[in-house]
Amino acid sequence: YLRDHDFLLLEQYDEPGGHAIGRSYRGIDYSLGAAYMGTNDGICGQLFDELGIEPVTLPPTKNAWYWEGKWYPGISGKDQSIIYGEFSRFIDECKPVWKTMPSGEPRLPLTGSELTRLDSAVFGSGLSGYDKRFLSLLDNFLKSSCCAGLNQLSALAGYYLAQDLVSPSYVFKGGNPAIARALLGALCKTGSGRVATGAFVWQIDIKDGAASVVYSLKDGSTHRVNCRRVIVAVPPLVAARIIPALDDRAKAGLLSFKFGAYLVANFCMRKKTFRGAYDNWVGSPFTFADITLAETPYLETGTYKEQMGSVLTVYQPYSNLSPGRTLLLQGNRQAFAASLVEQLSTLVPQFQNNLEQVVLTRWGHAMVIARPGLFARLAQLQALDTGPVILAHNSMAGLPSAESAISAARLAADRALRVQAKGTN
Secondary structure (H helix, E strand, C coil): CCCCCCCCEECCCCCCCCCCCEEEECCEEEECCCCCECCCCHHHHHHHHHHCCCCEECCCCCEEEEECCEEEECCCCCCCCHHHHHHHHHHHHHHHHHHHCCCCCCCCCCCCHHHHHHHHCEHHHHCCCCCHHHHHHHHHHHHHHHCCCCCCCEHHHHHHHHHHHCCCCEECCCCCHHHHHHHHHHHHHCCCCCEECCCEEEEEEEECCEEEEEEECCCCCEEEEEECCEEECCCHHHHHHHCCCCCHHHHHHHHCCCEEEEEEEEEEECCCCCCCCCEEECCCCCCCCEEEECCHHHHHCCCCCHHHCEEEEEEEECCCCCCHHHHHHHCCHHHHHHHHHHHHCCCCCCHHHHEEEEEEEEEEEEEECCCCCHHHHHHHHHHCCCCCEEECCHHHHCCCCHHHHHHHHHHHHHHHHHHHHCCCC
């Protein structure tokens, strides 16, 4: 959005993309983090058109649910299983609430007393009489998206996330890293030296209505760059620490967020033996939430070949009340892999016989948890005057998602250009 202006992008890692980075196996690109989109419209669709990329639209049976030793596709079917009855009731209870919500992600600031009430309530408190097994599946469904379940999420966040059950989903080959690669390619075409990778930002100073950023590169050299505006797209707890002169109210707001950790495990298989949906959900007693099939967009576009095998991406989220981050910091990869292999062996035919590689990715502060009051706190933060600093992490726009990141980027770019147009600095 600022490609026609003078900017320098500082990226901490060698590969830009944040949660949207990936790898490849036998011609199948797969994600180490974010995998799919919940929309292909609005500013997201416009961005994809500009970048020349187009996602695959997943079918209504994009999800499957493990229930009493059997997989059930979609949220309805001819089978008279309890699970479809529970989904039918749940969707019916959600529909009146969905009508009160704006289309797409909840917008800031919240408008209307009903949205404010939903933001302050716990999602699980409004659900009663459901089968415990169904609630376990629903809990994992929410945790996978937001590192928090029924009794941690706000009702507003819960109802928003539940819309994913009935709305279309979109996936690129390789997941959301395809967006990051296309963005980087487009930026590099606008001129050299505009993107610095391996750049660690130590401090952002504010003086006389402008900003000064101190960062180092992998070669050990330290640099300072002065700018009129600095767009800070890092997690809130990091932003609060690297901007010493930030308003105390802004700092307090940024440090009030709670985070969930995440383990993403990719299992590279020589043969495709699991014929599931795109996203396959399990409940208790499994430690992970779901399994996505990275080859799905290749199958949907007719470009899959048998020799490509299969990549199963397993998502194991941890809430901020769990010891997840401590476990990830200990870094016992063998223990994580062994546990997941044992569990997957009960779900995937010939799993261990065809397993060739395990790729584990740790995310220590993966997601801001949408606790009750999140949107109220975000509205307060956005109302503050932070001078030349523009907060643009995806969590500043709402729930953790690629859609939020794109929305935050658009808002940040508009603000930077709007302030510039006024003739200040």
